Amino acid sequence: MSPSSARITAVDTHDIRFPTSRELDGSDAMNPDPDYSAAYVVLRTDAADGAEGHGFVFTIGRGNEVQVAAIDALREQVLGRSVDELCGDPGSLSRDLTGDSQLRWLGPEKGVMHMAIGAVVNAVWDLAAKRAGKPLWRLLADADPAWLVGQVDFRYITDALTPEEALALLRRGREGAVGRAATLRARGYPAYATSPGWLGYGDEKLTRLAVEAVAAGFRQIKLKVGADLADDMRRCRAARAAVGPDIRIAIDANQRWNVAEAITWTRALAEFRPYWIEEPTSPDDILGHAAIREAVAPVKVATGEHTQNRIVFKQLLQAGSLDILQLDATRVGGVNENLAVLLLAARFGVPVCPHAGGVGLCELVQHLAMFDFVALSGTTDDRVIEYVDHLHGHFTEPVVIRDGHYTAPTAPGFSATMRPESVAEFTYPGGAFWAAELARPKTDDRKGRGA
Amino acid sequence: MSPSSARITAVDTHDIRFPTSRELDGSDAMNPDPDYSAAYVVLRTDAADGAEGHGFVFTIGRGNEVQVAAIDALREQVLGRSVDELCGDPGSLSRDLTGDSQLRWLGPEKGVMHMAIGAVVNAVWDLAAKRAGKPLWRLLADADPAWLVGQVDFRYITDALTPEEALALLRRGREGAVGRAATLRARGYPAYATSPGWLGYGDEKLTRLAVEAVAAGFRQIKLKVGADLADDMRRCRAARAAVGPDIRIAIDANQRWNVAEAITWTRALAEFRPYWIEEPTSPDDILGHAAIREAVAPVKVATGEHTQNRIVFKQLLQAGSLDILQLDATRVGGVNENLAVLLLAARFGVPVCPHAGGVGLCELVQHLAMFDFVALSGTTDDRVIEYVDHLHGHFTEPVVIRDGHYTAPTAPGFSATMRPESVAEFTYPGGAFWAAELARPKTDDRKGRGA
Numbered sequence: 001m002s003p004s005s006a007r008i009t010a011v012d013t014h015d016i017r018f019p020t021s022r023e024l025d026g027s028d029a030m031n032p033d034p035d036y037s038a039a040y041v042v043l044r045t046d047a048a049d050g051a052e053g054h055g056f057v058f059t060i061g062r063g064n065e066v067q068v069a070a071i072d073a074l075r076e077q078v079l080g081r082s083v084d085e086l087c088g089d090p091g092s093l094s095r096d097l098t099g100d101s102q103l104r105w106l107g108p109e110k111g112v113m114h115m116a117i118g119a120v121v122n123a124v125w126d127l128a129a130k131r132a133g134k135p136l137w138r139l140l141a142d143a144d145p146a147w148l149v150g151q152v153d154f155r156y157i158t159d160a161l162t163p164e165e166a167l168a169l170l171r172r173g174r175e176g177a178v179g180r181a182a183t184l185r186a187r188g189y190p191a192y193a194t195s196p197g198w199l200g201y202g203d204e205k206l207t208r209l210a211v212e213a214v215a216a217g218f219r220q221i222k223l224k225v226g227a228d229l230a231d232d233m234r235r236c237r238a239a240r241a242a243v244g245p246d247i248r249i250a251i252d253a254n255q256r257w258n259v260a261e262a263i264t265w266t267r268a269l270a271e272f273r274p275y276w277i278e279e280p281t282s283p284d285d286i287l288g289h290a291a292i293r294e295a296v297a298p299v300k301v302a303t304g305e306h307t308q309n310r311i312v313f314k315q316l317l318q319a320g321s322l323d324i325l326q327l328d329a330t331r332v333g334g335v336n337e338n339l340a341v342l343l344l345a346a347r348f349g350v351p352v353c354p355h356a357g358g359v360g361l362c363e364l365v366q367h368l369a370m371f372d373f374v375a376l377s378g379t380t381d382d383r384v385i386e387y388v389d390h391l392h393g394h395f396t397e398p399v400v401i402r403d404g405h406y407t408a409p410t411a412p413g414f415s416a417t418m419r420p421e422s423v424a425e426f427t428y429p430g431g432a433f434w435a436a437e438l439a440r441p442k443t444d445d446r447k448g449r450g451a
Numbered sequence: 452m453s454p455s456s457a458r459i460t461a462v463d464t465h466d467i468r469f470p471t472s473r474e475l476d477g478s479d480a481m482n483p484d485p486d487y488s489a490a491y492v493v494l495r496t497d498a499a500d501g502a503e504g505h506g507f508v509f510t511i512g513r514g515n516e517v518q519v520a521a522i523d524a525l526r527e528q529v530l531g532r533s534v535d536e537l538c539g540d541p542g543s544l545s546r547d548l549t550g551d552s553q554l555r556w557l558g559p560e561k562g563v564m565h566m567a568i569g570a571v572v573n574a575v576w577d578l579a580a581k582r583a584g585k586p587l588w589r590l591l592a593d594a595d596p597a598w599l600v601g602q603v604d605f606r607y608i609t610d611a612l613t614p615e616e617a618l619a620l621l622r623r624g625r626e627g628a629v630g631r632a633a634t635l636r637a638r639g640y641p642a643y644a645t646s647p648g649w650l651g652y653g654d655e656k657l658t659r660l661a662v663e664a665v666a667a668g669f670r671q672i673k674l675k676v677g678a679d680l681a682d683d684m685r686r687c688r689a690a691r692a693a694v695g696p697d698i699r700i701a702i703d704a705n706q707r708w709n710v711a712e713a714i715t716w717t718r719a720l721a722e723f724r725p726y727w728i729e730e731p732t733s734p735d736d737i738l739g740h741a742a743i744r745e746a747v748a749p750v751k752v753a754t755g756e757h758t759q760n761r762i763v764f765k766q767l768l769q770a771g772s773l774d775i776l777q778l779d780a781t782r783v784g785g786v787n788e789n790l791a792v793l794l795l796a797a798r799f800g801v802p803v804c805p806h807a808g809g810v811g812l813c814e815l816v817q818h819l820a821m822f823d824f825v826a827l828s829g830t831t832d833d834r835v836i837e838y839v840d841h842l843h844g845h846f847t848e849p850v851v852i853r854d855g856h857y858t859a860p861t862a863p864g865f866s867a868t869m870r871p872e873s874v875a876e877f878t879y880p881g882g883a884f885w886a887a888e889l890a891r892p893k894t895d896d897r898k899g900r901g902a
Contacts, residue, residue: 034552061553066520066557073513102510102513106514106518106562108733110735282559
């Protein structure tokens with residue numbers, strides 16, 4: 001593409017909420033009634049091709065407006081930037097935003113402000129991939145290893161991974177990449193199914209959905225646990241009976257337990273041969289996860305969807321706290337920080353099984369996992385991307401699942417673009433859906449929902 | 452006080468910013484030009500005595516509006532609550548806000564959302580202390596140990612501290628409390644002076660202020676380091692020469708270094724006998740701090756002002772990462788979580804030296820340290836509260852320093868109330884100061900300041 005003088009001309013934000021709490025989709029031991037939401041950002045440009053960059057933070061309802069305010073706080077630092085410069089080096093924006101001395105106080109590198117930075121940085125990668133005419137996974141897989149290393153912020157992680165080590169990992173990852181890209185296009189990337197196991201579903205629905213998932217080609221399902229041990233035992237027994245001995249069943253406590261409870265509870269469920277226990281305790285408890293992992297083996301420990309940044313991931317790996325690293329596309333500071341996380345995982349030989357579901361997380365994480373397969377770890381052994389059959393129709397390039405696998409995206413970009421009709425209808429509180437909903441007389445049942 | 456039917460009738464928020472970057476007050480290796488700010492909240496009631504609860508989050512400029520938006524997001528959960536119930540059990544509000552399943556996604560328990568909860572919870576404690584007619588330190592020191600234990604959220608910390616252990620610590624703390632309260636009233640609580648050592652100050656100013664601090668009764672000063680080693684050596688040498696061998700000099704890197712740099716740099720400064728090295732690396736790096744501490748002894752390691760919650764403090768103590776725990780009044784979820792932190796520190800026998808300065812942090816933390824002395828740790832040995840001579844005049848009950856000690860507050864409340872004239876003048880962007888400032892023609896020098 002020839003050089004252009006195009007600039008970022010607008011940073012538009014949208015508070016989008018879907019009323020998912022109505023069906024108890026997404027219900028778990030910590031999140032009984034989420035309204036899956038997105039603080040959505042569109043970078044507009046004056047480029048001749050009209051290209052835009054789209055990104056978002058996934059939230060679960062209340063507070064989505066705070067997340068939007070945090071993205072708004074970044075606007076002045078993004079407006080007017082050169083599109084060529086941004087797309088040629090997204091890391092420069094990532095460093096400027098993460099390093100802003102005043103905004104940094106609000107984290108640093110965690111929570112609302114850091115996720116806002118992640119949304120804007122991801123939108124830049126979406127723009128870069130669109131302008132390169134490639135899906136993001138290919139942009140990353142085709143990139144020069146030295147350039148990729150330059151996209152990573154090594155501050156605070158050099159005791160576990162140096163730039164030289166990262167370069168060696170990426171160079172090794174390039175060996176055989178062409179063949180793996182062909183394999184990926186032919187077979188896709190393995191997925192597992194979370195939809196059967198929401199805590200709010202009855203046993204009959206759980207069993208039926210589990211059988212359907214296996215019939216659809218999934219080799220792993222996941223059940224939410226942690227509210228009541230007797231219920232969990234009954235549900236695990238039903239699921240194991242439904243899927244047979246060869247399908248992996250992961251269980252997910254969504255941070256419900258103290259360390260000692262996590263050990264007792266997981267051991268009590270061990271007879272059903274869970275493959276991993278996910279988020280057994282606080283995502284901040286590095287040492288707690290290490291103690292749990294030692295106590296519950298051979299059940300594996302998985303965590304990461306709430307891990308705030310590369311510095312905590314580094315320590316989870318250093319301390320031997322996890323068997324499975326579950327990165328999230330919108331929790332950390334965007335693609336640049338997730339490159340650091342993928343490199344750390346590769347350095348420690350820990351498989352990455354991304355967190356997905358929510359709003360658009362499947363759409364985003366598939367690119368990161370596919371890049372990892374093609375050009376970094378080089379394998380899908382013991383690796384699966386979470387899949388939830390949920391809200392994909394709101395995206396212009398929804399994920400495509402075939403025989404329990406994510407199909408490799410071919411459209412240019414990061415698959416982050418939401419359909420304009422969906423944005424209009426579910427904007428909170430003024431979109432058509434919410435305007436009608438909020439005009440209805442209130443009942444106790446609806447109290448506080450989405451507000 | 453007789454039961455009342457009073458309720459919370461309003462949750463007013465204010466975006467207040469002071470133009471401190473003009474003088475390089477507060478400048479350090481990570482924060483070259485802070486505009487010290489507060490996201491300020493006032494809980495109004497219809498109580499007959501007109502009592503209000505005041506609280507705030509300290510920030511350093513840009514993004515203060517995001518912090519205000521986060522406090523606004525809590526309004527609906529606070530309005531209409533019974534004043535008696537809130538003041539009789541602030542922990543119930545603390546648990547409701549921290550546990551809100553939708554807001555929790557934005558942390559959990561970290562960053563902008565968690566600090567917002569802290570501001571509201573602290574405002575409730577201010578209200579409770581005002582209605583009890585006591586300064587907060589006395590309210591806490593006089594409280595029944597079992598009630599105090601009930602104010603603590605033990606989720607995720609029971610592997611280090613159980614409620615039973617906390618109760619035993621508080622009961623032991625009550626022995627001799629009356630005598631210590633008298634000592635406190637007579638002598639105050641020891642302070643140390645940070646004002647001499649801002650990175651932006653020249654050597655002459657540093658030396659003069661250090662000599663003045665010692666003459667004023669301070670037995671410890673602090674220097675900012677981390678931008679340039681040769682400068683740091685020159686500044687440490689000058690400070691040591693100015694104060695002599697018996698005054699403690701702390702050094703503070705404000706998170707500037709990787710682990711290996713922290714070790715090298717601190718060892719290079721060891722000849723000037725620094726008492727502690729503060730924030731040598733990322734506040735999230737529990738294992739990194741432990742490695743640094745082992746390598747730089749006998750220089751002590753201090754951290755905590757950016758520690759996001761009790762779960763990270765727990766691990767810093769478990770891993771032997773620090774010699775000095777520097778709690779902050781507005782970083783965590785308010786007084787309730789700081790009770791957990793003080794109890795954890797007491798359990799591990801680690802001295803607490805609170806972080807202060809900023810806007811109103813001195814006013815708040817003195818209450819926590821004084822409670823700790825009177826009714827928990829029972830000592831001020833090796834304990835000092837940071838003191839910065841800065842912005843106190845904006846508060847209705849500013850701290851009083853005598854002979855290098857904080858004087859015990861006697862006015863009812865948490866010393867959190869800002870003068871209405873200051874709120875009016877420094878509200879951003881509409882207050883008199885900023886309206887005039889923003890109307891001035893822009894120059895490069897002022898670009899981005901406060902915006």
